[in-house]
Amino acid sequence: MPPTPFTPSSLRIPLKPKSIFWILFACCFLGWGSSSLLAQPEETAAETEQAPDEKEEQTETPEETDGEASSETTAEVESPSEPEPTTGPRELFELMGIDDSVWETFEDGQAIDAREQEAFLRTLYAVRRFKEKQIEAWTPEIFDAEALAENPTEQRGTLWPLVGRVSQTAATDIPPEFADRFSISKVFTSQMELANGQTALIYSLAIPKAWRTQTPVPPVEWQAKTTGFYLKQNSQGAPVFLAREFAWYPSGMLSFLSIDSAVFDQVRIGGQLSHRDADAFYALLQASSRARQGYLERMSEVVEDGPDFQLPHIRDWITLLWKIQRASKLETPSPARQIWNHLDEPMQAMIGGWEFGVVPPDENREAFLTALNEMLAAEDLYQPEAWKSVLYANIEKPQLALPMEDHALLRKWPDKLSPQEMRQFNRAMLEEAFPNQIARSREHSVFPLFFNPPQQQGRLFRIRGDARRAVKIFIDDPELEAKLGFDHYYELLVFTDDSQGRPIAVCVREIPEKMPQGEELHEQVDIPAFFLKIWQYRINAPADSKVAEGKNSQGRDLYNAPLLIGKEVIWTPRPSPAANPLYGYLAAGAFILTLIAICLGLARSARQDEAFERQTLSRQFELEEGVSLNEVVTETVDGPDFSHLEEADRLAEEGAEPPAPNTEEPEKNSTEETPEGESSKEESKNESNS
Structure with missing residues (x-):
C-alpha cells in the first residue's frame, strides 16, 4: 500500500x-x-486547568528539555473559556488570575527581584496559554516606543511586535518549588537591538537551539523577531518583555523566503x-x-566552468562572509576557520571589518575569489577534524556522506592527488561545507541525505x-x-x-x-x-x-x-x-518496403503464370504428330437446334414420359476411336482421295 x-x-x-x-x-x-493550582486567593478557578499534553511532556529527559526547543516550552495551552469574547490581552490575563494587583507588583527602574519573582512566573505561565490567533489579532503592526514611555503602567500586558538583532542570550534555572508549580524549568534572557536603536530585554520560554550552542554571541549574529508582552522598564530604562519563543532568520536562501529556521x-x-x-x-x-x-531551479543549477570560482558561483555572499567572520573569533576547527587561516592579512582585515548585511563591492568580491581560488591548490585546506561534522553523521562510527566520485578523491588525499585533482577535491569539500552558499560544480547526490x-x-x-x-x-x-x-x-x-x-x-x-x-x-x-x-x-x-x-x-x-x-x-x-x-x-x-514487397510478389506471380502456360496448357492444344489442321473435322451449325423440343411435345400429347436427361459424362474426345468411327473415317478418307 x-x-x-x-x-x-x-x-x-x-x-x-x-x-x-x-x-x-x-x-x-x-x-x-x-483554591487554585497556585494557591493564590485572588486567582480565578480557570487557572487550575492545565493541558493534558503538558503533564505528559514534563516527563521528558533533561537532555531533550535543554538541548532543543521542546514541546513543553512551545506548546500552545488552551485558554479558559470566556463567557464573552475578550477584547484584548489584559482581559484574558484577568480571566487567568493576572489582575491589577499582580501588575502593581512590578516596579519600573529596577531589575526583577525576589519580591517580583512569583508574579513574574505566574505571568509567564499565563503567556503560554494564549492562542496563536489571539496573539496575531491583538498585536499592532508597528512598535510604538513613545506609547510605552508615556504611560508604562497602563501598558503592562499589552502586545508589541519586536524585530531586531539578538546579541546576548542566557538561561536561568527556576527553583524547584516554582518549577513544579508553574511547569517551567528554565527561563531564557535575550538582549535585542530594535530597529529604532533601542535595546529591549526579553524573557522567553524558549530560544532556537542554535543559540544555545554558540555563546557568547557576536552582536551581528541573529536577525530575529517575536511578539512580546510588555512588563516593565529595567534600571537602564530598557523595556522588558515576556515572550513565548523567537523566530530567527540567519540570512541565506531560507531567510530570503521568510522561513523561520527555528521551526x-x-x-x-x-x-x-x-x-x-x-x-x-x-x-x-x-x-x-x-x-x-x-x-x-536557478539556485540549484550546476555550474560547468569549475573548479575555479567565479562571481556567479557564490549564491549567498552575506551568509558566507558571516560564517568566516564568526569563525575568526572561535578556535573550534571548521571549514570557515580553515578559509580564515589561509587568507592574507589585508583580506582578513577586510572580512573582519565587514558590516553584516551589506554585500561587498565588486572589487572586494573579486579579491576574495582570487584568494579562494589560490586556496584550491593548498594540500592542507582540507583537514578531517575541521570537516568531521560536515562529512560524518556519527563520529564514533564514521561513515562518509559523500558522493561516490568524491570518495575516490578522498582515498587519494593528499599524496596521490594530481594538482588538478587537488583543486577538484578542495572545491568539492567547500561545496559540502557551504551547500547553500556555493554553487555545485557537479550533479547533486542524495548520498548525504541517507548518511548525514x-x-x-x-x-x-x-x-x-x-x-x-x-x-x-x-x-x-x-x-x-x-x-x-x-x-x-x-x-x-x-x-x-x-x-x-x-x-x-x-x-x-x-x-x-x-x-x-x-x-x-x-x-x-x-x-x-x-x-x-x-x-x-x-x-x-x-x-x-x-x-x-x-x-x-x-x-x-x-x-x-x-x-x-x-x-x-x-x-x-x-x-x-x-x-x-x-x-x-x-x-x-515501412510503407515503402511494403509496396516493394507487393511489387516483387506480383512480378514473381506473373513469371509463374507464364511458366505454367508454357509448360502445361500449351501441351493440351498441340496436334498429334503427323496430323495437320486440315485433317481435324469440325462440325459447324448455323443456328440453335430446337428439334428436341418437337419430340418432347409429341410425347406429351401421347401421354408418355419425356426421356430423362442424360447424366452420363460426355465423351472426352469426339474423335475417340470406335469400330463405327473407324469405318466412317475410312469412308471419308476414300471420298477425299477420289
Missing part, C-alpha cells in the same frame, strides 16, 4: 485516558470551590511524521509556494529521477487552509540513479497540468526541493527496494525515505509518435 499521506488529520492528538482524568479532576476541583528545532530527523513536524513541513511548503517561478541527514536539514537539493507515484493530498483543516492560502499539495516518490533502490519522497505545491497522476507511474522528473527529515513509512516495497529498517507498533515493516519540500516539478513527457519525427520516418519506410 502507498505511504500514508501527510495530512493535518494525522497530526491530531487523540484524547487519552490520562487526559480525561485531568479534565474530570479540574471540573471537580472547580465545583468544590477550593526545524521541533523536527525529529528520523521516525514517522508527527505533530512536532507539522510547523516545519507547512512552513517550507508555504514559503516554497511564495518563491518566484524558476527561482529554486542532520547536516542537510534546510539544504536545497536537485532530485532527478523516475517518479513512480504522484498523488494529490487535500488539507482537511479549514483553519490551516485559511492560514496557508491553499487546500492541497502533491506527494511524489522518486527513484534516482544513486538512491540504490530507495525512494525519495518529495512534496510540492504544483505539478504540470498534463503530468499523469497515480500509484504506478514511470515519469521523468526534476525537482529542486529543501530537505526536511528522514521519513519512516510503511509500504509494499518494490522489487528493487531495500529491506525494512524496523517495525512499527503493529509489527509492520518500516522503511526510511528522505522527505523534501519544493514548489514545482520539472517534467519531461514521454515522446509521442506525433511529436517525434523518427516515428514518421519509420512509418514511411
Whole structure:
C-alpha cells in the first residue's frame, strides 16, 4: 500500500485516558470551590486547568528539555473559556488570575527581584496559554516606543511586535518549588537591538537551539523577531518583555523566503511524521509556494566552468562572509576557520571589518575569489577534524556522506592527488561545507541525505529521477487552509540513479497540468526541493527496494525515505509518435518496403503464370504428330437446334414420359476411336482421295 499521506488529520492528538482524568479532576476541583493550582486567593478557578499534553511532556529527559526547543516550552495551552469574547490581552490575563494587583507588583527602574519573582512566573505561565490567533489579532503592526514611555503602567500586558538583532542570550534555572508549580524549568534572557536603536530585554520560554550552542554571541549574529508582552522598564530604562519563543532568520536562501529556521528545532530527523513536524513541513511548503517561478531551479543549477570560482558561483555572499567572520573569533576547527587561516592579512582585515548585511563591492568580491581560488591548490585546506561534522553523521562510527566520485578523491588525499585533482577535491569539500552558499560544480547526490541527514536539514537539493507515484493530498483543516492560502499539495516518490533502490519522497505545491497522476507511474522528473527529515513509512516495497529498517507498533515493516519540500516539478513527457519525427520516418519506410514487397510478389506471380502456360496448357492444344489442321473435322451449325423440343411435345400429347436427361459424362474426345468411327473415317478418307 502507498505511504500514508501527510495530512493535518494525522497530526491530531487523540484524547487519552490520562487526559480525561485531568479534565474530570479540574471540573471537580472547580465545583468544590477550593483554591487554585497556585494557591493564590485572588486567582480565578480557570487557572487550575492545565493541558493534558503538558503533564505528559514534563516527563521528558533533561537532555531533550535543554538541548532543543521542546514541546513543553512551545506548546500552545488552551485558554479558559470566556463567557464573552475578550477584547484584548489584559482581559484574558484577568480571566487567568493576572489582575491589577499582580501588575502593581512590578516596579519600573529596577531589575526583577525576589519580591517580583512569583508574579513574574505566574505571568509567564499565563503567556503560554494564549492562542496563536489571539496573539496575531491583538498585536499592532508597528512598535510604538513613545506609547510605552508615556504611560508604562497602563501598558503592562499589552502586545508589541519586536524585530531586531539578538546579541546576548542566557538561561536561568527556576527553583524547584516554582518549577513544579508553574511547569517551567528554565527561563531564557535575550538582549535585542530594535530597529529604532533601542535595546529591549526579553524573557522567553524558549530560544532556537542554535543559540544555545554558540555563546557568547557576536552582536551581528541573529536577525530575529517575536511578539512580546510588555512588563516593565529595567534600571537602564530598557523595556522588558515576556515572550513565548523567537523566530530567527540567519540570512541565506531560507531567510530570503521568510522561513523561520527555528521551526526545524521541533523536527525529529528520523521516525514517522508527527505533530512536532507539522510547523516545519507547512512552513517550507508555504514559503516554497511564495518563491518566484524558476527561482529554486536557478539556485540549484550546476555550474560547468569549475573548479575555479567565479562571481556567479557564490549564491549567498552575506551568509558566507558571516560564517568566516564568526569563525575568526572561535578556535573550534571548521571549514570557515580553515578559509580564515589561509587568507592574507589585508583580506582578513577586510572580512573582519565587514558590516553584516551589506554585500561587498565588486572589487572586494573579486579579491576574495582570487584568494579562494589560490586556496584550491593548498594540500592542507582540507583537514578531517575541521570537516568531521560536515562529512560524518556519527563520529564514533564514521561513515562518509559523500558522493561516490568524491570518495575516490578522498582515498587519494593528499599524496596521490594530481594538482588538478587537488583543486577538484578542495572545491568539492567547500561545496559540502557551504551547500547553500556555493554553487555545485557537479550533479547533486542524495548520498548525504541517507548518511548525514542532520547536516542537510534546510539544504536545497536537485532530485532527478523516475517518479513512480504522484498523488494529490487535500488539507482537511479549514483553519490551516485559511492560514496557508491553499487546500492541497502533491506527494511524489522518486527513484534516482544513486538512491540504490530507495525512494525519495518529495512534496510540492504544483505539478504540470498534463503530468499523469497515480500509484504506478514511470515519469521523468526534476525537482529542486529543501530537505526536511528522514521519513519512516510503511509500504509494499518494490522489487528493487531495500529491506525494512524496523517495525512499527503493529509489527509492520518500516522503511526510511528522505522527505523534501519544493514548489514545482520539472517534467519531461514521454515522446509521442506525433511529436517525434523518427516515428514518421519509420512509418514511411515501412510503407515503402511494403509496396516493394507487393511489387516483387506480383512480378514473381506473373513469371509463374507464364511458366505454367508454357509448360502445361500449351501441351493440351498441340496436334498429334503427323496430323495437320486440315485433317481435324469440325462440325459447324448455323443456328440453335430446337428439334428436341418437337419430340418432347409429341410425347406429351401421347401421354408418355419425356426421356430423362442424360447424366452420363460426355465423351472426352469426339474423335475417340470406335469400330463405327473407324469405318466412317475410312469412308471419308476414300471420298477425299477420289
